[in-house]
Amino acid sequence: MQDGKLYFVTGGAGFIGSCFVIDTLAQNTGNVLNLDKLTYSGNPHNLDSLGPEAKARYNFVHGDIGDAALVSRYLNQCQPDAVVNFAAETHVDRSIADPSAFIRANVAALGVFLETVLNWWRTLAPEKAAAFHFLHVSTDEVFGALGPDDPSFTEQTPYAPNSPYAASKAAGDHLVRAFHHTYGLPVLITNCSNNYGPRQFPEKLIPLAILNALAGRAIPVYGSGGNIRDWLHVQDHCSAVHLALQKGSSGQSYNIGGKSEKTNLEVVRNICLLLDEMRPDAGGSYQRLITMVKDRPGHDFRYSINCAKIERELGWRPEHTFAEGLRETVLWYLNNESWLASVQTGEYRRWIAAHYS
Ligand code: NAD
Numbered sequence: 001m002q003d004g005k006l007y008f009v010t011g012g013a014g015f016i017g018s019c020f021v022i023d024t025l026a027q028n029t030g031n032v033l034n035l036d037k038l039t040y041s042g043n044p045h046n047l048d049s050l051g052p053e054a055k056a057r058y059n060f061v062h063g064d065i066g067d068a069a070l071v072s073r074y075l076n077q078c079q080p081d082a083v084v085n086f087a088a089e090t091h092v093d094r095s096i097a098d099p100s101a102f103i104r105a106n107v108a109a110l111g112v113f114l115e116t117v118l119n120w121w122r123t124l125a126p127e128k129a130a131a132f133h134f135l136h137v138s139t140d141e142v143f144g145a146l147g148p149d150d151p152s153f154t155e156q157t158p159y160a161p162n163s164p165y166a167a168s169k170a171a172g173d174h175l176v177r178a179f180h181h182t183y184g185l186p187v188l189i190t191n192c193s194n195n196y197g198p199r200q201f202p203e204k205l206i207p208l209a210i211l212n213a214l215a216g217r218a219i220p221v222y223g224s225g226g227n228i229r230d231w232l233h234v235q236d237h238c239s240a241v242h243l244a245l246q247k248g249s250s251g252q253s254y255n256i257g258g259k260s261e262k263t264n265l266e267v268v269r270n271i272c273l274l275l276d277e278m279r280p281d282a283g284g285s286y287q288r289l290i291t292m293v294k295d296r297p298g299h300d301f302r303y304s305i306n307c308a309k310i311e312r313e314l315g316w317r318p319e320h321t322f323a324e325g326l327r328e329t330v331l332w333y334l335n336n337e338s339w340l341a342s343v344q345t346g347e348y349r350r351w352i353a354a355h356y357s
């Protein structure tokens with residue numbers, strides 16, 4: 001793409017945001033400014049693979065989306081064509097342990113951010129203002145939980161969030177929508193299912209299972225292991241975000257999913273089988289480490305996404321199957337043990353000790 005645009009990305013040092021930054025700089029001639037607070041899950045090393053040519057079009061700003069003065073300064077300085085908001089607190093279990101942190105980041109800071117972007121957007125010339133997009137990255141968890149035979153979530157499914165994380169993201173989505181309805185800010189919202197792939201912080205199921213298996217530790221599966229998630233490779237999520245930016249209609253939301261529903265037990269068994277093949281353990285199959293543990297409070301049973309709208313209107317198609325994508329992901333973690341070691345900071349060890357004790 002020869003778009004030469006300036007993308008103001010937030011949370012670009014996290015799992016999905018870093019993939020978006022890397023893909024954006026690889027696929028087009030644009031520039032990226034990445035504003036990230038570098039919370040425990042934000043890691044500048046996630047962008048180590050950027051080559052010199054890409055780095056020349058990349059700038060990092062350490063800061064909070066809720067810091068109006070800082071955000072305003074950089075908006076005025078770089079005059080972005082799009083803001084892509086990945087910044088958030090993202091882990092359901094942490095939201096159960098400390099909901100306030102999620103309300104601060106995903107609702108209060110987002111509200112300040114929207115107001116700051118709106119104030120800057122109002123200063124733009126009409127043509128630039130009309131072409132601008134504020135794309136807010138959200139989750140399928142805002143729709144609540146499904147039973148085994150319920151139809152998948154569509155864009156019309158009423159919001160019914162169950163965890164503090166999901167409720168904070170739902171509140172954020174409502175704010176974004178309200179800024180469009182009330183002030184005309186050109187917004188897009190994407191609601192995506194569970195992502196997997198390289199550089200995911202190992203508090204989430206897939207990297208946690210890989211890490212624990214490699215360390216010979218128990219692989220914790222909540223409850224019966226029968227809860228169902230729809231899994232999408234992170235690059236397919238990022239390609240959908242790009243398409244929404246290029247072709248999406250202002251004020252619209254788009255569901256993004258992998259049509260790949262798996263029980264948690266299926267996911268961890270598959271990881272163990274891949275590890276058995278790629279790094280056989282003298283003690284026998286890694287499946288021996290799978291351990292059923294106490295269920296998550298209010299654990300949503302099933303998420304399932306109907307992504308017909310983004311397929312039909314924007315022509316989006318995922319490129320990875322779950323089987324290939326998981327194989328590639330396990331291989332990435334095997335080949336990047338130094339990355340894994342670097343993210344297992346004191347904070348990470350404290351979380352694991354407190355949560356799984
Ligand atoms: P992540 O936890 O890996 O990354 C979040 C990033 O946001 C980190 O770099 C962190 O430092 C930064 N951040 C947090 N608060 C900030 C603030 N106030 N100001 C600036 N930066 C801040 O999360 P992720 O998995 O990459 O998720 C990114 C986005 O995608 C989130 O909005 C999440 O809700 C959404 N999402 C995630 C998934 C998934 O499966 N991971 C699925 C659907 C949607």
Ligand code: TYD
Pocket residue numbers: 091092093194203204205206208220221222227228229264296
């Ligand atoms: P997670 O990766 O935390 O994503 P989310 O809660 O946003 O879906 O969890 C995915 C599924 O795996 C979810 O049903 C909870 C379950 N899970 C476990 O069984 N054990 C674990 O240690 C973790 C972190 C999650």
